[in-house]
Amino acid sequence: MKKLVSTLLSLAMAAGLGTGVAMAAGDSEYAKAPREQDWSFSGPFGLYDKGQLQRGLKVYIEVCAACHGLDRIAFRNFTELGYSEDQVKTLASEYEVTDGPNEEGEMFERAAILADYFPNPFPNVEAAAYANNGAAPPDLSLMAKARAATRGFPQFVFDIFTMYTEGGPDYLYSLLTGYQDPPQGVEITEGTYYNPYFINGVSLAMAPPLSDEIVTYDDGAPETVDQYAKDVSAFLMWAAEPKLEERKSLGFKVMIFILIFSCLLYLSKKAVWSRVEH
DSSP states (O other): OHHHHHHHHHHHHHHHHHHHHHHHHTOOTTOOOOOOOOOTTOSTTOOOOHHHHHHHHHHHHHTGGGTOOOTTOBGGGGGGGTOOHHHHHHHHTTSEEEEOOOTTSOOEEEEOOTTSBOOOSSSSHHHHHHHTTTOOOOOOTTHHHHTOOOOOTTHHHHHHHHTOOOHHHHHHHHHHHOOOOOOTTOOOOTTOEEOTTOTTSSEESSOOOOOTTSSOOSSOOOOSHHHHHHHHHHHHHHHHOTTHHHHHHHHHHHHHHHHHHHHHHHHHHHHHHTTSOO
């Protein structure tokens, strides 16, 4: 038994160390790990803050949507943020989507409806790359999950039970607030911007997208880069995991069932074996 436990611990430590090496392999000596934030949806009982998600949607529409798509989100999904169906219909009507062919066999433009997906700012990847100096801005639908790093041992053991989801939003928040002048001795490619939180290096082609008072909030929340970054990161977490709350609720119910079932099995085993003569 001791040998088995020792073996399992060794494997776990190897896996954790291996993960750390894999994460650091592409990093430069100036790269930094994302700064952990306190999110309303963190932990096994965490829930989305609908007000924050609405603010994050506004930041996305007014700032991010000019370059980044949200291809996996339909307009009807925005009703989950606390908006009424009429409000979402009004929002959708402000966008045009390509439909068709019509009776003449031609494609045409029309106002978007609830069933339509959020339109991409560019017709194709080539057009996106051409408009952005050869670097096509990535779609943000799943970005919060794509950038969620697996933590090493022993954190990943606890992450299983706490339903750790903050890695992606932490990265997005850190990236959006992490632009700075390069340190002395560090040279970056012309036309790029120094950011030690960027996953593929220390500089990226995207200019700092946020600045204070660039988006007007109706609920009195601070109109600062820090608040904008938190709100849009939380919104992108929702976009990547819209059923997070339902998943956590189901997971909690399953754990309760397993606990009760285990107790019943133990009591049944005890009752059966109590009649066996030793």
